[in-house]
Amino acid sequence: MTSFISSVDQRTKLAGANRLEVLLFSLGQDQLTERNEVFGINVFKVREVMHVPDITRAPDMPDAVEGMVSLRGTMVPVVNLQKFCHIQCNDKPKILMVTEYNKHVQGFLVDSVETIERLSWEEVKTPPPMVSSRMGGLVTAVAQLPDKRLVMIMDVEKVLGETAHFHDEEHLFDEIAAYTKREVHGLFADDSSVARRQISTTLDRMQIKYTATVNGAEAWAKLLEVAERAEAAGKSVSDYIDFVLTDVEMPEMDGYVLTQRIKSDPRFKDIPVLMHSSLSAEANQALGRGMGADVYVPKFEPLELSAALTRLLD
Known part of the structure; x- marks a missing residue:
């Protein structure tokens, strides 16, 4: 076997x-x-x-x-x-x-x-x-x-x-500091209700506004909507979205393809992408970087996620 x-x-x-x-x-x-x-x-x-x-x-x-x-x-x-x-x-x-x-x-x-x-x-x-x-x-x-x-x-x-006991350790969220240097809006995609709940809690503690989607296809559709709105207003997409956080495994479009599309489209070139996954093998992380992901963050580590976001946003 x-x-x-x-x-x-x-x-x-x-x-x-x-x-x-x-x-x-x-x-x-x-x-x-x-x-x-x-x-x-x-x-x-x-x-x-x-x-x-x-x-x-x-x-x-x-x-x-x-x-x-x-x-x-x-x-x-x-x-x-x-x-x-x-x-x-x-x-x-x-x-x-x-x-x-x-x-x-x-x-x-x-x-x-x-x-x-x-x-x-x-x-x-x-x-x-x-x-x-x-x-x-x-x-x-x-x-x-x-x-x-x-x-x-x-x-x-x-x-x-x-x-298990490693997903919802509430005390970990208590250590997350608010990000107050400027107003931030993120977009994230994850098909797991558990992961979405933890991401939302992390971003809420950081006082970051966000749009949640359940897969890469929905996230890509949201990005295209924002791009149209930005073009109509004569602005950049980065004026509306400061980062994208994506899971790897998702129905309809996975995180690798979503990242590749974002990084190959000039409209989104200034938006950092964080890959957020429970796939911890180095091969998966290397593939994420190869697709253009700026940061690879392990799932269910809210302190690591908040620290990575703070570094990207500063």
Whole structure:
């Protein structure tokens, strides 16, 4: 199964072409709905896949956290996605997916993994309200597979935000200083509700005005609207927007393509772009810089984000 995670350079090139590869997995057949949904996770975030090892139970864990496993001397928390998604299945999870998000390693228990599917971000759409409601907001995007099945991209950041302790440490926001040198307006794009909430809190603490969008395509459309308004007023786009903050993985248009479009358009050449991602591998950061990103900031580090913004705005 470890052969799933290979050819990193090739996958990095795919990302730069607005494409991605997702590892398909199942949580088993729900006894209530009799449905066996197909989920997907970006292979960039998967370190390895294995049969479930011995799990050490630990006290005072959130309900869906089964405990810890030792992987090459490191203790890794394990989240049971069946429990988290309230799927009632007769069979216990058989597979452990070991993932890395923003340098945090954790395992997800799933029923099975299938294969890797190559998708275009243009084919990956924001989930319709019916799907989003049925899955409790846990699905950040959907796409149709060649065999006509629907794959749901799970908002893993939401899972981690509700089972871990590194997303919403309120005391971190208390250390963020207001930016008072001038009035600032930013534009940001992120498909994760957890990430959008944390970005908004950070910018609110800095007293920065902002426009929030849910993917690169929506952010690009907003930029084009601003460009038209600026042209009509005889002004520069930078008179209206001081920076763009973008996630990497987003439906319809990813952050790499959004950054590339911004940096290749003379109207936006003076606007700094911050790439904000849980993809912590150096290859991803290098690709972001190659697309023209001015700064690469890790997700769920509000102090780093506020410091990076302050440096750019000064």
